[in-house]
Amino acid sequence: MRSIWNGAISFGLVSIPIKLVNATESHSISFRQIHLADGGRIRYRKVCELDGEEVPGAEIGKGYEEADGSVIPITDEDLAQLPLATAKTIEIMSFVPAEEIDPLQMDAAYYLAANGATAAKPYTLLREALKRSRKVAIAKYALRGRERLGMLRVVDDVIAMHGLLWPDEIRVPEGVAPDVEVTVRDAELDLADALMATLGEVEMASLHDDYRDAVEAMIAAKAGGAFEPAEAPGEPAGGQVIDLMAALEKSVRAAKASRGETGGAGAGAGAGAGAGAEEPETKAGAEVTPMRRGGAGRKTSAAPKAVGGKKSTAASAKKTAATAAAKSTSAASKKKTTAKSTAAKSGTTKSTSAASAKKTGAGAKKAATPRKRASA
Secondary structure, X not given: OOEEEEEEEEEOOEEEEEEEEEOOOOOOOOOOOEOOOOOOEOOXXXXXXXXXXXOOHHHOOEXXXXXXXXXXXXXXXXXXXXXXXXXXXXXXEEEEEHHHOOHHHEEEEEEEEEOOHHHHHHHHHHHHHHHHHOEEEEEEEEEOOEEEEEEEEEEOOEEEEEEEXXXXXXXXXXXXOOOOOXXXXXXXXXXXXXXXXXXXXXXXXXXXXXXXXXXXXXXXXHHHOOOOXXXXXXXXXXXXXXXXXXXXXXXXXXXXHHOOOOXXXXXXXXXOOOOOOOOOOOOOOOOOOOOOOOOOOOOOOOOOOOHHHOOOHHHHHHHHHHHHHHHHHHHHHHHHHHHHHHHHHHHHHHXXXXXXXXXXXXXXXXXHOOOOOOOO
């Protein structure tokens, strides 16, 4: 890799000769401006606004424009004479825990390569000291005509430096946060936690730029003369989510389905979050876009709910038919039971009559027989 800056790391009284190498590169696809009529390139020319003549790069210098419009010329010699201790040195000032660095300050990244055999020993010493301390080094350095702030840390077996913005370059987020009071319930936080756990982690190396791939494929197809423009995707349905719990539950189900998992939303996190939160309610001027569900055995779309609490006509007719059949069966059963009961009662009556007659005869016979009187 080609170095963009040569200098040294100042580590107390230790000086480590290094080369600065870009650690990142842009893979974005760039386009040229062309004349639509004939495809000719459109180029910008640097023209002096006083005489209208094009100016070559060798005749172009720097200047500072004041508030009244006057320009003060600044030469490279002027800048070189400034007392800048970090002109060719990355000067380490302190060591701090990495978590104390605000990610908002992060800027460009560079690799620091040992410049020569004599730099190997002090370079390795600094690298191992950073590893063992679990800290990062804060340093100042000068690049492209200005002094900058940097952070040194270890990446594999290399010392990397991140350019940092100065603290006064970080804007205060005034007026950015919501200006209304919002209460978040524990059940909503539980579902949010469940969604985070379901989405899980991702291998950063597996992420790539899908849009860039699509642009490259389009360019290749156009170059081969076989490009057919695809139908533009429709605009996503807008609207305001009214039922946050339902949206979270559906998000958890969708995330689990995409991973081939099964189970309820939030693994019980949403218990009590609302039976009835299955389909979010909507208000005038608001809309909730249902998420697709995937996975074997799951419905692809939610069944429509009855309006106003009334059941559908089909369901009502089906229930009416079932009720009629049940009534008919009940009537037949009742009739059969009644017949059996009547027959049983008739038999019982006959039996009772016979027994009664027999008892009456026996009583009459007994009454006809005179009783003996006891003698005095």
